[in-house]
Structure formats: C-alpha cells, structure tokens
Amino acid sequence: MGIDSKKISGELFTLTYGALVAELLRDLESPLAVNRQLDKMGYNIGLRLADDLLAKNSQIQRCTDMHQVADVLAKVALRSYLGITAQVSNWSARNDEFSLVLESNPLAEFVEVPPELAQDLRYSQILCGAIRGALEMMHMEVQTFIVQEQSQSVEIRVKFIRILQESVPPGDD
Amino acid sequence: MLVQHVFIINRAGSLIYDWDGKSDCTGIEKTFSYPLDIVLDIVDQKVTVVFGERDGIGLRYTVSAINGIPVQACKIIFGGVEKMVLDVIQDEANYPLSIRFQPPTITTNEKIILSSTFHSLYTIAAQLSPVMKSSGIEVLYTNHFKLYCYQSTTGVKFVVVGSLSLNSGVDGLLRRIYELYADFALKNPFYSIDMPIRCQRFDDAIRNLIERQDKFSMLTI
Numbered sequence: 186m187g188i189d190s191k192k193i194s195g196e197l198f199t200l201t202y203g204a205l206v207a208e209l210l211r212d213l214e215s216p217l218a219v220n221r222q223l224d225k226m227g228y229n230i231g232l233r234l235a236d237d238l239l240a241k242n243s244q245i246q247r248c249t250d251m252h253q254v255a256d257v258l259a260k261v262a263l264r265s266y267l268g269i270t271a272q273v274s275n276w277s278a279r280n281d282e283f284s285l286v287l288e289s290n291p292l293a294e295f296v297e298v299p300p301e302l303a304q305d306l307r308y309s310q311i312l313c314g315a316i317r318g319a320l321e322m323m324h325m326e327v328q329t330f331i332v333q334e335q336s337q338s339v340e341i342r343v344k345f346i347r348i349l350q351e352s353v354p355p356g357d358d
Numbered sequence: 359m360l361v362q363h364v365f366i367i368n369r370a371g372s373l374i375y376d377w378d379g380k381s382d383c384t385g386i387e388k389t390f391s392y393p394l395d396i397v398l399d400i401v402d403q404k405v406t407v408v409f410g411e412r413d414g415i416g417l418r419y420t421v422s423a424i425n426g427i428p429v430q431a432c433k434i435i436f437g438g439v440e441k442m443v444l445d446v447i448q449d450e451a452n453y454p455l456s457i458r459f460q461p462p463t464i465t466t467n468e469k470i471i472l473s474s475t476f477h478s479l480y481t482i483a484a485q486l487s488p489v490m491k492s493s494g495i496e497v498l499y500t501n502h503f504k505l506y507c508y509q510s511t512t513g514v515k516f517v518v519v520g521s522l523s524l525n526s527g528v529d530g531l532l533r534r535i536y537e538l539y540a541d542f543a544l545k546n547p548f549y550s551i552d553m554p555i556r557c558q559r560f561d562d563a564i565r566n567l568i569e570r571q572d573k574f575s576m577l578t579i
Contacts, residue, residue, distance in 0.1 A: 354513035
C-alpha cells in the first residue's frame with residue numbers, strides 16, 4: 186500500500202517535470218507567468234508534503250531557529266524527495282537568510298534552456314514554492330527565490346519573514 | 359477489539375475523520391408486568407433509563423422497541439395510533455409489555471461536539487502547565503477506557519480510544535495512522551486539506567492497521 190517508500194526512476198520524474206514546464210510555456214503568455222504558476226503548484230505540493238515528511242521522520246521537531254530549518258531542508262527533505270543533499274551557505278548577518286545550493290539539480294538533468302528564455306524563466310521555481318508551502322505548514326512564513334540557475338546547479342535563497350503565530354498548535358508555542 | 363475509536367481532528371478543532379470499531383451491540387429485550395420498576399425519562403428526545411438498573415439494562419439505555427414495534431424518538435405506533443412511549447408504558451391496560459432496550463451510542467453530531475471539546479481541553483492542559491513548554495493531553499485514563507492523542511507539528515490531532523488492555527505499541531499505531539493520513543488523504547489530489555476525509559482506501563488501510571494491531575497485542579499477552 187502507500188506506507189512503503191516507493192522508488193521512482195529519477196529520469197521519469199525529470200521528464201514529467203520537463204513536460205509540465207513545456208506545457209506551461211505553450212499555455213501561458215510569458216516566462217514570468219510560467220514562473221508564477223510553477224511557484225503556485227509547488228506551494229500546493231509543499232502544503233501536503235510537509236505532513237508526509239513529518240510522519241516518516243519522527244526526529245523532526247518544531248524548528249526554533251533557521252539553522253534547524255536549513256538542516257532539515259538540506260539533509261532530510263531534499264534527500265527524501267529528490268535523492269540529493271544541498272549545501273547551506275551565505276548566511277545573512279542576522280541569521281534569518283541562507284542559500285541552498287544544489288550542485289546536481291535532478292529536475293534539470295537533461296535540460297538546456299533556450300537563450301531567448303534563459304533571461305526570464307526560472308526552470309526549477311517549483312522547488313521554491315514547495316519549500317514555502319511546507320514551511321508554512323510548519324508555521325513559518327518565508328520568502329524563497331532562485332538566485333542563480335546554471336545548467337546543472339541551482340541556488341535557492343530562503344529568507345525568514347515571520348512566525349505564523351495564529352496557526353501554531355497549542356503546546357508548541 | 360482493543361481499539362474502539364479513532365478520531366482525526368484538524369488544526370481548527372473540527373472532526374475530519376472517525377472510525378468506530380464497535381460491532382453490532384445487540385439490545386436487551388424483556389417482558390415486564392405492571393408497574394414498570396425501571397424509571398424512564400425523555401433525554402435528548404429519547405426514552406432513557408435514568409434509574410433502576412437491572413438485568414443488564416443500565417443507565418442511559420434507551421427504549422428502541424415495544425412488542426416488536428420500533429420506537430421513533432419518543433413516539434410509537436401502538437394499537438394503530440401514534441402515542442408517546444411514556445403514555446403507553448404508564449397505561450396498565452397495555453401490560454404485559456415486551457420492551458427492548460438499546461445501549462447508548464454516540465451520534466455523529468456528538469462526535470463532532472466531543473472533538474471540539476477535546477481540542478479545547480488539549481489547549482487548556484498546555485496552558486495550565488506549571489512548567490514551560492508542556493504538551494497538551496497525551497494520555498487520558500478512566501476506569502473503562504484509555505484515550506491516546508498525538509498532535510503533529512502541523513497541528514493535526516490523531517486520537518485513539520481503546521480498552522484498558524490496550525498498552526503496547528500505541529505510539530507506533532498513532533504514527534502509522536499519521537502516515538496513512540499523509541498517504542491516502544494528503545496525496546489524494548481531490549482531497550481538500552482540513553475537510554472531512556471520505557476515502558474508501560483510507561478506511562480500508564485504517565481497518566487493516568487496527569486489525570494487525572489487535573493481532574500483535576494478542577501475541578504479547
């Protein structure tokens with residue numbers, strides 16, 4: 186049933202995502218609109234993925250600072266769902282902002298973005314949305330965006346905005 | 359069964375799922391002569407035992423049939439005429455009467471109300487704590503049952519109500535229910551988060567899980 190962790194061919198996932206992006210580029214008027222749609226899709230995925238991650242990893246407790254968030258994202262979440270780990274770097278002076286650097290981005294394994302799109306399209310924007318949605322379920326509002334996206338690597342910036350105090354469950358505040 | 363109820367309560371305190379392990383609990387039927395020594399009254403529009411327990415007929419049992427005729431709330435078609443059940447029972451001319459009593463059950467509305475109440479009690483328990491950072495209610499014992507509650511970091515509560523014999527493996531059981539929730543509710547694209555879960559595959563998975571739990575508990579006795 187659903188409980189066993191099923192493995193999927195990474196290539197099938199990459200190609201499916203590629204088909205999704207290509208379809209959105211055909212449907213929507215501009216790469217910027219595609220970015221927004223990918224982010225929204227990622228956000229909806231993240232809302233649901235948070236509970237899956239928490240259900241299977243009982244060691245993850247409520248994060249009380251951004252270093253814990255970074256550790257969970259880089260070492261547990263990305264490994265669970267993308268089969269990679271990320272480097273955490275470029276901390277801000279206030280420790281509320283950091284970068285996740287994915288050296289080998291599985292979404293972009295066979296992808297070469299055409300020059301006319303490269304300026305505006307954020308191919309892996311869905312990851313930003315997913316992180317934002319998942320952290321919202323963990324009662325944190327964050328801002329996420331792609332700083333840099335090369336052929337195989339991507340740098341995602343995560344910036345803490347505020348704790349969503351109104352949704353923190355009792356006993357966790 | 360060791361596990362009698364499973365409830366899932368969403369982040370706002372609303373019941374979104376309940377599973378009831380109660381097998382058909384047959385009522386008790388007896389023939390009575392006048393005057394009836396069991397004291398009956400109308401409680402929540404049902405003719406309810408309020409005093410005079412005997413022969414397995416306990417307090418809060420309700421009248422479900424008289425002479426084989428089913429009771430509707432507190433009325434019955436008796437002698438071709440709709441009458442109040444209490445009037446039929448008080449009329450000596452009707453005796454002897456065969457009366458069926460049904461044990462109390464929890465309605466869906468009551469489950470919804472009780473879930474909201476538990477949500478509030480959970481919060482109060484955390485706030486009453488004499489030390490910082492206390493959780494809410496995790497285990498609740500009574501003389502007849504135990505209630506276990508697990509609240510996820512996202513704020514969803516998973517509640518298991520079991521018999522006093524339910525001891526081992528409850529933490530694991532709650533965790534597995536959480537995993538099933540993540541799999542069969544959240545990964546179902548047609549399920550809206552925080553809405554009631556109506557999904558046959560989820561029902562089946564919960565039932566299988568609890569049956570395995572029962573077997574496991576038997577082996578450890």
